Amino acid sequence: MLWFEETRTFATKIALRDEQGSYTYQELFYKAQQVAFFLLNKQQEQHLQNQRIAYLFPSCKEYAAVQWGIWLSGGVAVPLSPLHPKAEMEYFIQDSSASLVVLYNHFASESFSIPSITWQEIEQCSENLQSFPTLPKIDSESPALMIYTSGTTGKPKGVVLTHKNLRFQIETLVKAWEWKNTDKILHVLPLHHIHGIVNALHCALYAGAEVVFLPKFHAQKVWQMWQQEPFSVFMAVPTIYKRLIDEWHKADEKEKIAMQNACKSMRLMISGSAALPVSILEEWQKISGHFLLERYGMSEIGMAISNPLHGKRKAGFVGVPLPNIQVRLVDENNQSVQEGQAGEIQVKGDNVFVGYWNRAEATQESFTDDGFFRTGDIALQDEEGYFKILGRKSTDIIKTAGYKVSAIEIEETLRQHPQINDCTVVGIDDEDKGEKIVAFVIPKSKELDEVALKNWLKEIFAHYKIPSQILFVEDFPRNAMGKVVKSELKKLLK
Numbered sequence: 001m002l003w004f005e006e007t008r009t010f011a012t013k014i015a016l017r018d019e020q021g022s023y024t025y026q027e028l029f030y031k032a033q034q035v036a037f038f039l040l041n042k043q044q045e046q047h048l049q050n051q052r053i054a055y056l057f058p059s060c061k062e063y064a065a066v067q068w069g070i071w072l073s074g075g076v077a078v079p080l081s082p083l084h085p086k087a088e089m090e091y092f093i094q095d096s097s098a099s100l101v102v103l104y105n106h107f108a109s110e111s112f113s114i115p116s117i118t119w120q121e122i123e124q125c126s127e128n129l130q131s132f133p134t135l136p137k138i139d140s141e142s143p144a145l146m147i148y149t150s151g152t153t154g155k156p157k158g159v160v161l162t163h164k165n166l167r168f169q170i171e172t173l174v175k176a177w178e179w180k181n182t183d184k185i186l187h188v189l190p191l192h193h194i195h196g197i198v199n200a201l202h203c204a205l206y207a208g209a210e211v212v213f214l215p216k217f218h219a220q221k222v223w224q225m226w227q228q229e230p231f232s233v234f235m236a237v238p239t240i241y242k243r244l245i246d247e248w249h250k251a252d253e254k255e256k257i258a259m260q261n262a263c264k265s266m267r268l269m270i271s272g273s274a275a276l277p278v279s280i281l282e283e284w285q286k287i288s289g290h291f292l293l294e295r296y297g298m299s300e301i302g303m304a305i306s307n308p309l310h311g312k313r314k315a316g317f318v319g320v321p322l323p324n325i326q327v328r329l330v331d332e333n334n335q336s337v338q339e340g341q342a343g344e345i346q347v348k349g350d351n352v353f354v355g356y357w358n359r360a361e362a363t364q365e366s367f368t369d370d371g372f373f374r375t376g377d378i379a380l381q382d383e384e385g386y387f388k389i390l391g392r393k394s395t396d397i398i399k400t401a402g403y404k405v406s407a408i409e410i411e412e413t414l415r416q417h418p419q420i421n422d423c424t425v426v427g428i429d430d431e432d433k434g435e436k437i438v439a440f441v442i443p444k445s446k447e448l449d450e451v452a453l454k455n456w457l458k459e460i461f462a463h464y465k466i467p468s469q470i471l472f473v474e475d476f477p478r479n480a481m482g483k484v485v486k487s488e489l490k491k492l493l494k
């Protein structure tokens, strides 16, 4: 049985709500069956046999019905995001060799290079259905979901997760974070990414909780919604918490108290998908009373490391490995590193994906001989076994004048300067140093200047960690998840 078939027991409980209405668990499953039946009919098959089915939906209740319907019919779900430009969606369609794309009603006029069907067609066709023919049996080892890497180093690759991977990832998080059917989450994350799909949507549904979609993050709206009804869980990327903090500062004293009170119903607030600046964690704690739970993961492995729900959470650390997931840190010769030393995070377990779609070589290169996935992220472990992420080997570990410097460490320090709103640090090729450190800073005021900032840093850092150049900017280029795209920033210097 697929994991979500078990959710039928939640029957008339509300599963999903959006601006248009809601589905109970029963209705959601019924709709998913309609989708499956329609797809099988359309493709003239009794089992889709891993056909890739793309779907373009906003964050809405129908999204889950289509995704589950694809799975019930034996297909592989390839989510497209309205946040992506058309050319990128077409790339995902072509690369995955999807056979069909399902479009939500307001995307009905979009045309792609493959046949499409609309949600309306599915609903109309299924209106008179009283019962469904038997649906195929789905093997848990078969591919279920294909999500694309952000493609910061080359073309995006399709990450293939099986039903078994998904069940393991979901069950691990439901247990670790104690999801319950009394939980209610305001879902603000994109639904083409592991964070929004598995952590926020699937975990909630597996537990029988209620998911309320806000299709596009809007700080003011989030604060309003939290004040209108009690929510118990929230998950976001650091940028979202920063926007919520900024919005809070704009409010008057009375509103601030109401906003703070709205956070009292929360039992769990999580941050992930990018390093959580300690300054954001601390300010959020002052505002909301919640010490954010930071966790680490990626598309290829789901979540692997998490601060505990109960017990000590450490600012600047992502916690300890989740149960039944092996995590190790190794040096360039694939040897385990000592406590406190930096090494690459490697991960093994049922959470780990089966490979990149149609990229045998890239898949092979990303695994060690003993089956660990090379994440490409560098971290160290402290005396209590907590992991601290130093950044991606390819972009955040800057090799300058013979030293290895973590961009994240410099960013953390710069953010402590009272005149700095945000910053990002990159390494730029340099004849003299190999790479030179360049900091991009969003200042709070125009008074801040490069020389003063460098002098301030000299009091804190060894000389080789001082950026060669500091540039003041208004904002950073970000991807659909709100992550800073460092490669775009580097282009500004070429």
Ligand code: AMP
Pocket: 149, 150, 194, 195, 271, 272, 273, 274, 275, 276, 294, 295, 296, 297, 298, 299, 300, 318, 375, 377, 389, 391, 392
């Ligand atoms: P994605 O596959 O888009 O989820 O991106 C995964 C990458 O995000 C990881 O390989 C890390 O580089 C980064 N990441 C995820 N969570 C964290 C975290 N808590 N701290 C720092 N980096 C993170």
